[in-house]
Amino acid sequence: MKSHDTAVVEMLRNDPEMAIEYLRAAFDEMDEEGGEAAFLMALRHLVQAQGGMTEVAKRAKISRESLYRALSPEGNPKLRTITAVMKATGIHFHQLTHSAA
Numbered sequence: 001m002k003s004h005d006t007a008v009v010e011m012l013r014n015d016p017e018m019a020i021e022y023l024r025a026a027f028d029e030m031d032e033e034g035g036e037a038a039f040l041m042a043l044r045h046l047v048q049a050q051g052g053m054t055e056v057a058k059r060a061k062i063s064r065e066s067l068y069r070a071l072s073p074e075g076n077p078k079l080r081t082i083t084a085v086m087k088a089t090g091i092h093f094h095q096l097t098h099s100a101a
Helices: 004-014 016-028 035-049 053-060 064-071 079-088 093-097
Strands: none
Touching: 004 016, 004 035, 016 035, 016 093, 035 053, 035 064, 035 079, 053 064, 053 079, 064 079
């Protein structure tokens, strides 16, 4: 039996459009209690689906260790880090703030 995290990562890997919707849903809930942690988890799932921490850290031009810390459940990443990671996965903030057409 697959873990929930593993199943989510596989879905995101197999369906790039689903990745945008998944991250958008987490972004929409940022103001809710636990929303920030949920958004970081969604971003962590996306990073895993896009080749893992090492690969995405290279594309984002940040250290792997910094990426692990930033996306950890206790993480408190800077906006610049989140933006770099999102760009490295091919998603931009405007995609999270505009409804799918």
